[in-house]
Every structure is written in structure tokens, then in C-alpha cells.
Amino acid sequence: MAEIVIDSAVQVLVEKLIAIASEEIGLIFRVKEELASLKDSFTKIQAFLNDASKRQMEEEAAKLWLKDLESIAYEADTLLDEFNYEIVRRKVQIKNQMKRKRSHPSKVKEELKDKRFLLVLDDLWNDEQEYWENFRSSLVGINLVNGNFIIVTTRSNRVASIVNPAYQHSLGILSDDECWDIIKMKAFPNEEVSEHLENIGRKIAGKCGGLPLAANMIGGTLQRKDIYDWTSVLHSGFSDSNGDTSGVLQVLKLSFDRLPSPLLKKCFAYCSIFSEDEEIEKELLIQLWMAEGLLVNDGDDMESLGSRVYDILLQNSFFQEAEKNEFGIIKHSKMHDLVHDLACSISKAGSFNVENHKSDAIPPRVRNLAIRSLDEQESYKMALKENAIYLRALFSNDQIPDSVLDDCKTLRTLSVQSSTGELTPSISKLIHLRLIDVSFTGIRAFPESICKLYNLQTLRAFRCFKLQELPSQLRSLISLNILLLIGKNILKCRLKLES
Numbered sequence: 001m002a003e004i005v006i007d008s009a010v011q012v013l014v015e016k017l018i019a020i021a022s023e024e025i026g027l028i029f030r031v032k033e034e035l036a037s038l039k040d041s042f043t044k045i046q047a048f049l050n051d052a053s054k055r056q057m058e059e060e061a062a063k064l065w066l067k068d069l070e071s072i073a074y075e076a077d078t079l080l081d082e083f084n085y086e087i088v089r090r091k092v093q094i095k096n097q098m099k100r101k102r103s104h105p106s107k108v109k110e111e112l113k114d115k116r117f118l119l120v121l122d123d124l125w126n127d128e129q130e131y132w133e134n135f136r137s138s139l140v141g142i143n144l145v146n147g148n149f150i151i152v153t154t155r156s157n158r159v160a161s162i163v164n165p166a167y168q169h170s171l172g173i174l175s176d177d178e179c180w181d182i183i184k185m186k187a188f189p190n191e192e193v194s195e196h197l198e199n200i201g202r203k204i205a206g207k208c209g210g211l212p213l214a215a216n217m218i219g220g221t222l223q224r225k226d227i228y229d230w231t232s233v234l235h236s237g238f239s240d241s242n243g244d245t246s247g248v249l250q251v252l253k254l255s256f257d258r259l260p261s262p263l264l265k266k267c268f269a270y271c272s273i274f275s276e277d278e279e280i281e282k283e284l285l286i287q288l289w290m291a292e293g294l295l296v297n298d299g300d301d302m303e304s305l306g307s308r309v310y311d312i313l314l315q316n317s318f319f320q321e322a323e324k325n326e327f328g329i330i331k332h333s334k335m336h337d338l339v340h341d342l343a344c345s346i347s348k349a350g351s352f353n354v355e356n357h358k359s360d361a362i363p364p365r366v367r368n369l370a371i372r373s374l375d376e377q378e379s380y381k382m383a384l385k386e387n388a389i390y391l392r393a394l395f396s397n398d399q400i401p402d403s404v405l406d407d408c409k410t411l412r413t414l415s416v417q418s419s420t421g422e423l424t425p426s427i428s429k430l431i432h433l434r435l436i437d438v439s440f441t442g443i444r445a446f447p448e449s450i451c452k453l454y455n456l457q458t459l460r461a462f463r464c465f466k467l468q469e470l471p472s473q474l475r476s477l478i479s480l481n482i483l484l485l486i487g488k489n490i491l492k493c494r495l496k497l498e499s
Contacts, residue, residue: 276355291457411432424447
């Protein structure tokens, strides 16, 4: 699947070349003809990759070539970004503008004190006996009222045995008719189904193995599709799921393969950087896609494009449990753990979240890395140092050592939520940064040098109650279009800064 992800990277490069070739950079550096030639070469490579993704090349030599191409694409992207930075820097000079969080048992106890409660622990996977016993003992004696209950849902027999419930109910698989009802509801929410399509659909439902997730994904994939697509899915080669994980993953992979554009596939693969069962904020995810350079402007603004991408992935059940605000606007969603597994298998070593791979070593040349705590293992610090020059996105809840951060020269995204300390003035050397997130930190002020990050698009500082002021030269950040703050006065502002 590497060719699918690389294809999207090359697409981003071609679009960036078009933009840069039209800028004065071609005149300043006298490389306009070379840029045009490079654009032509990448366009031809992209055409080859489009064909490769259809044929699903399996030859080992081809895979190695594609891997090399990926590295070249990232290096070219960094070089072009430096050209673009120089353009913006000169404009600034000329114009003179220049968690995953676990609820602590004591908090749960405090919340439930003197209340009659029904506590639901959904999709539980923690199979540590001691952790469960500590949690259960913390609830003992909260109140003397009878009728308190805890409901636990899990797909792990080991978890079920550790919980030691008073009553256990094992859910059976759905019937083929029930699977068809799910497919029909998803594919034809307000339409009648022709007899011919229903016959095909019922045969597809029979391959879902009684699993609602499989039926839901297939239904989303077939929405607004014609009989050719339905027949193609029926004969696509995925076998009956029989209620097991491997069968569901076949269905999920089928849904992924049928996403209509490389952009959707690349944006979905990026989501592997999140932890399992993590609540994903829609607005933040779109900003991360922007920072990675995935949302190439197609005449519309990047946020609108990102919102459309998100909605398509949600419609196709790659996201679920969408939570809306009082105005009906989606704020958060989650990924089913098997869908998350699919994203990880697609991105492979491109993204690595330590929480998802606690027993694994950080792979070499990883591009996107999430290390919530650098204190967990000394090897993490060493791996971070070794991978610094390749990183494009770094997420940590700890302060990143200056010696490491200075080496992250190609970094696009820096998230240090909940960390301690201040941003180092040397952050101005990270000229490729598009997004900085210091939310939930004790930061008091941004260094003035941050105003030299002319590529910065998004600056997030939620619940930074010690934050006193913004840099005086903030308007030098002529690429900044999103500034999200909740400061001392609990005031949220969203500013569109004009260049």
C-alpha cells in the first residue's frame, strides 16, 4: 500500500511546484526553467503511480523503488518549502510587517459521591488485574444507597473474566437480514432499492459474517454507487468474515481501496498518529492535515476542503460516534479500534504512536511521531534524537530538549500539550513549521523569535491561563490564518490576519 501514500505525496509536490513556478522565486534564483522541468518529471511519476496503485504492485524491487521515491519526495518537498519560505521572508521584509486521558479513580469517586449511579465502561481493553481491582475498590463505600450498577462492554474474554461480573451476556452475531438492513440504511438512507440491487446486496450481506462494523463500512462504500460497483464489491474477493477480526479487516481494506481519491487515502492514513479510542477533534485534525500539506488549495480554502474530506470519511464510517455541539456542528469523533488498526497498517513506519506500540521500538526514519512521555524509556529519547532530522510532526506531553528540537529541521507540526516550560527562542530555526500547539501548558509568553516562522498557519493555545501577552510582531506571520486562544480571561478568539 506504500504506493498509495507516496502517490498523494507526489500530488502535493506537483501542486506546490505549480504555485512556486508562478512566484518571483523563479526570477530571484533563475531556476524557473528547472522548476518547470521538475514539475513535468513529477507529473509523469504521478501518472505511473496512479497506474501502480490500480495494479497493486507486489514485486520486491518495485516496493524498494517506491520507498526510495518516498524519501526523494520528502526531500524535494523540504527543498521547495525552503524556496517558499524565502519568498515569504522577502515579502515580509519588503512590506516591513514584519490525553489520551485516563480518569483517575479518585476523580470518579468524587463525582459519584452520595449519588445513585449507573456507570458504563464501554469497549474496555485494559486486562491488568491490579488496575481493575484498584478501580473497583475506589468505588466501595461511595454511598449506602442500593441500586448502583456498573456495565462493562468488551470484546476480550480475558477482560470479562477479570471484571468477574454478577451477570455476563455474550452477544451473538447478526443475521444476514440484519446485516442487509444496515447496508440498506447506510447506502439508501431515503431511497427505495431496486429488486436487482437488493439481490446483490443480500449476497454481500452474507459475506459480512454477522458483524455490524463490516456491514456499516460496506454500506458507506456503496452509497450513491451504480450496479457495476455493487457487482464489483460482491466479486471483489473478500471472504465471509465468520465473525473474526481478519474478515472485518478485509472489508475495511476494501472500503479503503474504493475511496475515490489519493487525498482521502492519505488523510485517513495520517490518523494513525492518534491513540486507540482517542477523541479526535475535527477542527484540529483539519489543521494537522493542512500542516502536513495534504490539503492542496483547489480554488476553495483549505479548511473547507478539509471539512469535506472529514465528512466523506465520516460518511464512509472511517470515523464514528460523532459528537455535535448545540448548533449541530460536529466537534469530535472516534475511530473504531479495527479501523485504527487499518490506518496503522497503511501508514506502516510513516507514523508511530508509542501508546499504540508499547512493546515495539520506534522505527527508523519515522515521519510523524507521538511520544506522550519521554520519561517512560531512555530508548525513546535516543530514538527521538536519531529520527529528528526526518520528523515532520512531533507530539509530546513533555518538554522537548533544545538539543533535539534544533535537529528537527523539517518539522511541520509541533504539539507540546500539557508540557511544562516555555518555547525556546531557537524555535525560529524551524522554518517549515505550520502548526504549533501549546494548549494546557503553563506558558507565559511566546518568544518574539516565533514571528520569523513565516510558514506558520495555526497557533493553538487553549487553556493557557498563565499566558499574558502575544508577540508584538505577530502580524509578521503573514501565513497565519488561525489563532485559537483561551487565556487569562477565558476569552476564545479566532482571528483572520491579513498579510
